[in-house]
Amino acid sequence: MIDLYAAGTSNGMRARIALEECGLAYKLHPIDLQKGEQKTPQFLAMNPMGQIPVIVDHDGPGGKPLTLSQSTAILLYCAEKSGKFLPKDPAARPAMLQALMSASTDITPILGVVIGIARSKEPHGPTADMFKGRLKGLFKVWDELLGKRKYAAGNEITIADFSLYAGYVRSKGAAPDVLEGMPNLDRWAAEIGARPGVQRALKF
Numbered sequence: 001m002i003d004l005y006a007a008g009t010s011n012g013m014r015a016r017i018a019l020e021e022c023g024l025a026y027k028l029h030p031i032d033l034q035k036g037e038q039k040t041p042q043f044l045a046m047n048p049m050g051q052i053p054v055i056v057d058h059d060g061p062g063g064k065p066l067t068l069s070q071s072t073a074i075l076l077y078c079a080e081k082s083g084k085f086l087p088k089d090p091a092a093r094p095a096m097l098q099a100l101m102s103a104s105t106d107i108t109p110i111l112g113v114v115i116g117i118a119r120s121k122e123p124h125g126p127t128a129d130m131f132k133g134r135l136k137g138l139f140k141v142w143d144e145l146l147g148k149r150k151y152a153a154g155n156e157i158t159i160a161d162f163s164l165y166a167g168y169v170r171s172k173g174a175a176p177d178v179l180e181g182m183p184n185l186d187r188w189a190a191e192i193g194a195r196p197g198v199q200r201a202l203k204f
């Protein structure tokens with residue numbers, strides 16, 4: 001059994017999609033970020049950064065408990081533990097990692113800035129537009145890529161798709177205008193979003 005500490009942000013969704021799609025048994029412990037539950041001494045003992053998501057796998061490597069933060073590390077851990085959603089051909093792994101990192105380390109942090117500016121007391125319009133433009137530019141490239149391939153890293157579904165979907169679905173809710181006019185991305189998102197495991201993972 002794995003304990004998941006998360007909230008319904010793109011990082012939280014990424015970790016929960018990983019557990020659902022990899023078919024790993026887990027218990028969700030919702031963390032209320034507004035109340036600061038990620039800064040309690042108990043939480044900081046699991047992740048001194050005071051951020052969700054965190055998993056505790058009571059049957060980790062060597063049968064020992066493992067505590068792990070960082071949504072993309074959790075995604076990779078679940079894929080390796082279950083043997084699912086990694087390219088079958090080892091030669092395809094670098095391209096999968098490239099797609100995974102683009103989704104996790106380019107899109108999600110910029111989305112975080114866009115949401116942070118929108119929620120600030122005095123949002124600075126030009127800065128908001130600059131970061132929204134950057135986010136739109138990244139998604140535009142993904143739209144072009146998905147016009148040439150079925151999935152994020154090629155023609156088989158991998159954890160890169162789950163990472164990208166977490167960023168996509170959260171952007172759709174928080175800044176839908178950045179996703180306008182992206183038919184290939186929409187086609188891909190409709191397929192990923194229809195997966196029962198993904199649907200369960202989004203219900204926080």
Ligand SMILES: N[C@@H](CCC(=O)N[C@@H](CS)C(=O)NCC(=O)O)C(=O)O
Pocket residue numbers: 009010011012033038050051052053069070071072
């Ligand atoms: N790179 C980390 C980022 C984690 C992160 O930024 N978590 C946010 C929510 S999406 C959080 O816990 N924020 C609360 C805080 O920093 O106090 C990951 O991928 O897990």
